[in-house]
Amino acid sequence: MISSDVIRGYNDTIILYLLLENESYGYEISKKIKELSGEKYIIKETTLYSAFNRLLKNGYIESFYKEETFGKRRTYYRITGEGRHYYKEKCREWALTKEVISRFVKEDL
Amino acid sequence: MISSDVIRGYNDTIILYLLLENESYGYEISKKIKELSGEKYIIKETTLYSAFNRLLKNGYIESFYKEETFGKRRTYYRITGEGRHYYKEKCREWALTKEVISRFVKEDL
DNA sequence: TGGGATTACTACGACAGACGAAGTACGACT
DNA sequence: AGTCGTACTTCGTCTGTCGTAGTAATCCCA
Numbered sequence: 001m002i003s004s005d006v007i008r009g010y011n012d013t014i015i016l017y018l019l020l021e022n023e024s025y026g027y028e029i030s031k032k033i034k035e036l037s038g039e040k041y042i043i044k045e046t047t048l049y050s051a052f053n054r055l056l057k058n059g060y061i062e063s064f065y066k067e068e069t070f071g072k073r074r075t076y077y078r079i080t081g082e083g084r085h086y087y088k089e090k091c092r093e094w095a096l097t098k099e100v101i102s103r104f105v106k107e108d109l
Numbered sequence: 110m111i112s113s114d115v116i117r118g119y120n121d122t123i124i125l126y127l128l129l130e131n132e133s134y135g136y137e138i139s140k141k142i143k144e145l146s147g148e149k150y151i152i153k154e155t156t157l158y159s160a161f162n163r164l165l166k167n168g169y170i171e172s173f174y175k176e177e178t179f180g181k182r183r184t185y186y187r188i189t190g191e192g193r194h195y196y197k198e199k200c201r202e203w204a205l206t207k208e209v210i211s212r213f214v215k216e217d218l
Numbered sequence: 219t220g221g222g223a224t225t226a227c228t229a230c231g232a233c234a235g236a237c238g239a240a241g242t243a244c245g246a247c248t
Numbered sequence: 249a250g251t252c253g254t255a256c257t258t259c260g261t262c263t264g265t266c267g268t269a270g271t272a273a274t275c276c277c278a
Contacts, residue, residue: 002202002209004266005234005264005265005266007206008114008263009115009117011264014210014213014214017215018213025227026226026227027225036212036213037212038209045227045266046228046265046266046268047264047265047266049227050264073226073227074226074227090214091214091216092216093112096111096149097115097116098207100111100146100149100150101119101123103146104123104126105123105199106126106200107200107204113235114264117236117264120235136253136254153238155238158257160236163234163235182244182256183255184256
């Protein structure tokens, strides 16, 4: 299991990735993260929703409601153009970060 | 330049890496980090010294003084057995983290 | 019909790590 | 005498994560 402290700074990026193709909502995203990570990373609810607020504040996602016939009303999110741009930036940053850390963290010792 | 939020949680590991072979002191370590990262990561002084304190507290490093004939007295650090053990653990964790994040962060978009 | 599980959040507060600003102290060079 | 480089220390702030708890609706099974 991965501690979120390690992924800190990439939770936003992970969420944006899951919104690239389809709009979605909190619970679904958290399940997808769990699933796609092979159960190795499970995002905490509070972490997830605070990430949504941050992303909204920065204009990287938009929220809206859908007409639901039943169930508690969900807040849906969709990625914005700025969000896509930010995602790409973070991807480039990640490539660099990975490269730099690998100079200090040797998996073969 | 890399945002430190990403490396957060790996600063300690980076420092331990530099102490694996030789004992060293703050300023030298910060210069080595800059050098080895190809100037892509420059650790802040306060971050560095707070990392030393954390590592000391956890018993991963030991501090001592050397007889210096001139200059301001330096605090030297050397890695402990527990420190080596922790370093190896973090290396394994890094391999996993890298794997998981790469499922969400696509460099080829 | 009753009670727990699951879905879908929200609010509050604590904590750890990073970092900016500033200060101290010494030596070397100019 | 002043600046630059070395080698730290202290203090306070900020951000992101996360524990705890609460709300509210539906679903499932006995």
